[in-house]
Structure formats: C-alpha cells, structure tokens
Amino acid sequence: MSIVSNIALISINATLVVQVLLFLLLVWLLNRIMIKPLRLIMAERKEHLKRIESDILSARQDHQQLEEEIHAQEAEARREGLRIRQELETDGFNAAAEILDQARRQIASQREKTMADINKALDKVRSEMETEAQQLATRIMEIVLNRRLS
Secondary structure: OOOOOOOOOOOOOHHHHHHHHHHHHHHHHHHHHHHHHHHHHHHHHHHHHHHHHHHHHHHHHHHHHHHHHHHHHHHHHHHHHHHHHHHHOOOOHHHHHHHHHHHHHHHHHHHHHHHHHHHHHHHHHHHHHHHHHHHHHHHHHHHHHOOOOO
C-alpha cells in the first residue's frame, strides 16, 4: 500500500470549474436582483432631493420677492402718509395726526395680511414636503425589507 500525499491547497479539477461558475452566477444574480434596483432607487432619490431643493430655493426666492414687495409697499404707504400729512398740516395738527394714524394702521394690516399669506404658502410647502418625505421613506423601507408596510 502506498500513501498518497496531497500537498496542494487547491486542486484544479471539475469542482473548481463548477465553483467558479456558481460564484459568477451568484454575482450576476446579486447584481440583477439587488444592486441594480438599489442603484435605480438611489438615483430616483437623488433626483427627488434635487427637485425638493429646487422647490425650496424657489420658495425662498418667492419669499424674498414678497419681502421686497412688502418693503416697497410699506415705503409707498409711508410716502403717501407723509404727503397727506404735509397737505393737511395747513388744516390743523389734529386732522394730520388722525390721518397719519390711519395710514399706519393700514400699513400694519397690509403687512399682517401679506405675512399671513407668506406663512400659508410656507406651511403648504412644508406639509407637501413632509408627505413626500414620508412616502419616500415608506417606499425605501418596503424595498429594503422586501415586503409591504401597512
């Protein structure tokens, strides 16, 4: 009887070829089933975040424009109040003070109304963003967990 000693750690035979083919099949399946869909979802998420950022930027620009309009309206109202006051100073100090108070109340109410409109618009955008964020989070969790969430 002879004792056969195999010193090599890897023997090259048919099982090695089968193992390599199985490994390549596994890599292909993982790429097809997991990696490509995840990359697509990541790209969609990135695009969605870009859209949200552009919406935020647009809302900020609208807000800034509205603020400028408010300041212009306020300046116009102040100019109007001063003009009225100068015209009415000849009629008496009391009448001029009354008209100036009226102009200030009008400015305050216009400003409050405009600020209320701005806050409504911001609240609407925030609620839409929250809803979209929740839907996106639910979708990501469903895909990662590979099951439907209630």
